[in-house]
Amino acid sequence: MKKLYVVGIGPGEKEGMTFAAWEAIAGCDILVGYTKYVELVKPLFPDKAVFQTGMMKEVDRCQKALELAQSGKTITLVCSGDSGIYGMAGLIYELAPSFPEVEIKIVSGVTAASSGAALLGAPLTHDFAVISLSDLLTPWDKIEKRLINSAEAGLSIVLYNPASHRRADYLQRACDILMRVLPGETVCGIARNIGRDGESSQVLTLAQLRDTEADMFCTVFIGNETTKNIDGKMVTPRGYRNV
Amino acid sequence: MKKLYVVGIGPGEKEGMTFAAWEAIAGCDILVGYTKYVELVKPLFPDKAVFQTGMMKEVDRCQKALELAQSGKTITLVCSGDSGIYGMAGLIYELAPSFPEVEIKIVSGVTAASSGAALLGAPLTHDFAVISLSDLLTPWDKIEKRLINSAEAGLSIVLYNPASHRRADYLQRACDILMRVLPGETVCGIARNIGRDGESSQVLTLAQLRDTEADMFCTVFIGNETTKNIDGKMVTPRGYRNV
Numbered sequence: 001m002k003k004l005y006v007v008g009i010g011p012g013e014k015e016g017m018t019f020a021a022w023e024a025i026a027g028c029d030i031l032v033g034y035t036k037y038v039e040l041v042k043p044l045f046p047d048k049a050v051f052q053t054g055m056m057k058e059v060d061r062c063q064k065a066l067e068l069a070q071s072g073k074t075i076t077l078v079c080s081g082d083s084g085i086y087g088m089a090g091l092i093y094e095l096a097p098s099f100p101e102v103e104i105k106i107v108s109g110v111t112a113a114s115s116g117a118a119l120l121g122a123p124l125t126h127d128f129a130v131i132s133l134s135d136l137l138t139p140w141d142k143i144e145k146r147l148i149n150s151a152e153a154g155l156s157i158v159l160y161n162p163a164s165h166r167r168a169d170y171l172q173r174a175c176d177i178l179m180r181v182l183p184g185e186t187v188c189g190i191a192r193n194i195g196r197d198g199e200s201s202q203v204l205t206l207a208q209l210r211d212t213e214a215d216m217f218c219t220v221f222i223g224n225e226t227t228k229n230i231d232g233k234m235v236t237p238r239g240y241r242n243v
Numbered sequence: 244m245k246k247l248y249v250v251g252i253g254p255g256e257k258e259g260m261t262f263a264a265w266e267a268i269a270g271c272d273i274l275v276g277y278t279k280y281v282e283l284v285k286p287l288f289p290d291k292a293v294f295q296t297g298m299m300k301e302v303d304r305c306q307k308a309l310e311l312a313q314s315g316k317t318i319t320l321v322c323s324g325d326s327g328i329y330g331m332a333g334l335i336y337e338l339a340p341s342f343p344e345v346e347i348k349i350v351s352g353v354t355a356a357s358s359g360a361a362l363l364g365a366p367l368t369h370d371f372a373v374i375s376l377s378d379l380l381t382p383w384d385k386i387e388k389r390l391i392n393s394a395e396a397g398l399s400i401v402l403y404n405p406a407s408h409r410r411a412d413y414l415q416r417a418c419d420i421l422m423r424v425l426p427g428e429t430v431c432g433i434a435r436n437i438g439r440d441g442e443s444s445q446v447l448t449l450a451q452l453r454d455t456e457a458d459m460f461c462t463v464f465i466g467n468e469t470t471k472n473i474d475g476k477m478v479t480p481r482g483y484r485n486v
Contacts, residue, residue, distance in 0.1 A: 008357070018353060019265075019465040020258035049254065082353070084360040086481065090368030093478040096415060098338065100392035106361035108404040110261060110325070110351050114251070118349035123331030125383075127389055129372040137367075137482035146370055146396040153392035154385060155372060 002102045003213075004069040005199045007090050008082040008109025011195025012040040016115060020107050028076035032065045037080050040196075057177055068100045086132060087158060113158040113170035116191035116219040119201040121233030123189055123221045128156040131164070133170045144177055151181040155229065171220065175210035176224060182206055187223040189234040192212065203234045204242040245345045249311040251325040251352025254438025255283040259358060263350050271319035274417055275308045280323050283439075307333045325354035329375060329403060356401040359434035359462040362444040364476030366432055366464045371399040376406070376413045387420055394424040400468065402441050404464040406456075413427045416461060418453035421465060425449055430466040432477040433457065446477045 005024040008119060010016035025031060030049045033041075036054040051068065053061040057070040060076070069075040081085035089106045096104060129150040130190045135143060150157050157178075165208045178186075185206030191201045196217075204212065206222065214220065249266040267273060268284060273292045275321060276284075281295040293391030294311065296304040305320070312318040322330035332349045360367045364450035372393035380388060392401050400421075405414040421429075434444045439460075447455065449465065455464060470479045 015266070016261055016351075018253065018259055018261050022262075023258070043285035051267075080356045082360075083356060084365050084369050087365075087368065089361070090481050091318035092480050093365050093473050093476050094480055097474060106365065108259075108353050108357040108361040110353055111357060114325045114327060114351040114354060117325075118332070118351040122327050122330075122332035122336050122349065124328050125385075127372070127374045129370070129393065131370045131398075141398060146398060149392040149396035150372065150398075153389040155389060155393075193399065222317055230336050231340060233332050233336050238333050 002069050002072060002090070003074045003105065004065055004077040004102050005107055006083045006087070006092050006107050007076050007078050007107040008084070008111070009037065009041055009078050009080060009085060009111070010110040011115045012080065013195050014044055016110055018109060019108070021109055024107050025078065027074065028067055029073040030075050031077040031078065032068065033159055034061065035144070037078050037185050040080070041078055057086065058091055062088055062095055066092065066095055066099045066102055070099050074219045081111045084108055085111045085130070094179065112160065112194060112219040115194045116158070116221065117192045119199070120189035120203060120221060121196060121230070121235045121238050123156055123223060123227060123234045124158070125236050125238040126156065126224065128158060130158045130160065133174055134161040144160040145175050147174055148181060151178050154224050156224045157222040159214060159222070162218050162220045163214045169212045171212070172210055175206060179206060181208070182222070187227040187229050187234055189221040191219045193217050194219065203229050203232055245312050245315060246317045246348065247308055247335070247345050248319040248348050248350055249326045249330070249335050250319050250321050250350040250407060251327070251330060251354070252284055252321050252323060253353040254355070254358045255323065256438050259353055259438045261352060263373050264352055267319045270317065271316050274321065275304065275311065275318055276321040277304065280321050283323070284321055285459045286305045289438055290363055290383040301331065305331055305338055309335065309338055309342045313342050325352045326350055328354045328373070348460055355401050355437060355462040356402060357417040358437045359401070359464065362434045362442070363432035363438060363446060363464060364473070364478050366399055366477045366479050367401070368479050368481040371398065371401060373401045373403065375403040375428055376410070376417055377404040378410070381423060390417055390420050394421050397431070397467050398454065399467045402465070405458060405460045405461050411430065414455070415453055417444065418449060422449060422453070425465070430470040432464040432479055434462045436460050437462065446472050446475055446483060
């Protein structure tokens with residue numbers, strides 16, 4: 001059987017990984033992934049054969065994973081967080097029709113919306129949107145419309161890829177857009193290096209967030225109108241206490 | 244130390260649970276939760292003391308978990324999926340100020356958006372919204388606005404609680420609202436009993452989804468304008484192939 005597992009490893013440490021993810025890595029012949037993610041997993045499986053590629057090589061990486069599976073090896077392609085949320089699962093299925101003999105199994109993991117929320121308190125106990133600020137693959141005007149529409153509908157918002165070297169001011173731009181709709185006092189949160197060295201979190205207002213530095217290892221949370229700062233935790237009530 | 248873990252167990256089986264969730268359950272004195280979720284976990288920990296409550300007893304359950312922790316027992320409160328996404332984490336933090344000695348730790352899990360997506364293919368590889376159709380705690384006009392705004396912004400949408408006995412026609416109503424904005428051919432998916440007996444999934448159009456029966460064990464996915472049905476899988480391209 002020719003088999004390819006596309007696995008979300010969660011934030012990075014073993015404790016945030018599911019048993020299914022662990023088994024898919026333990027049982028494979030070759031571990032494939034972006035160098036940074038392979039490095040997170042490799043110490044747990046020191047004897048595992050590895051094929052790793054750099055960033056921006058997504059198509060090559062997925063093509064290679066399918067080719068290796070086609071050759072008869074059992075392959076596990078690892079992604080950080082959940083393999084289906086901004087992960088490689090979609091690209092694998094786009095390429096899959098050229099590899100009809102390869103059986104694909106997606107193994108989901110804990111995405112940064114969940115792991116970051118746990119660090120900050122409970123910002124996502126009600127409806128929310130997940131939006132990436134990277135305009136590498138999405139025009140900025142679409143991102144802007146998504147921010148505005150989500151805020152106007154009272155959704156909490158999780159921002160993935162809030163900034164990078166090249167996009168140093170993107171979080172600031174997003175906050176400026178959101179403040180057209182939301183008050184500057186809106187409760188927000190920022191989670192850094194979730195599940196890794198240097199893990200930290202901070203609850204602050206939208207106005208403060210605007211002037212906060214972020215990088216690609218941050219996940220940002222914008223509260224809705226009911227979100228509160230309770231003793232330093234970011235909490236969106238679900239409404240049970242009003243029933 | 245007085246400690247309360249609020250744990251997401253994922254879909255229900257051990258393989259979808261994280262190592263941290265397992266350890267929090269294994270290490271606690273008393274397992275607390277809604278009867279149905281306790282029943283999913285209990286066979287894995289047959290000797291564990293249990294305090295379970297029925298549905299709609301959320302405040303009582305969380306209050307009791309905090310009281311038990313206050314008395315010096317280590318408590319683990321279990322939720323299905325992720326404890327922070329429509330889970331008990333928020334209510335625990337709302338009640339927590341009355342129990343200042345209790346240390347709270349949220350342990351996130353794989354939510355139905357992730358586990359359902361893995362079953363259907365890769366519907367969430369781009370921006371998306373998560374919306375509950377339950378109007379028990381949210382007025383319907385807010386839900387309607389969230390559906391419209393999300394669809395207009397080109398977000399994929401995940402519907403939690405798409406229907407119940409009392410709300411038999413809610414998925415139909417939601418589809419009718421979405422079809423004001425989205426074409427009937429929009430690719431959609433429905434995942435049933437994820438990670439449990441009777442697990443199944445189906446990829447279909449929005450028009451077909453409108454006439455499909457759903458219940459409280461379903462999670463529903465609405466694609467965006469780029470979402471495709473590739474050999475029976477629901478796939479939202481992220482755009483890597485266009486770079």
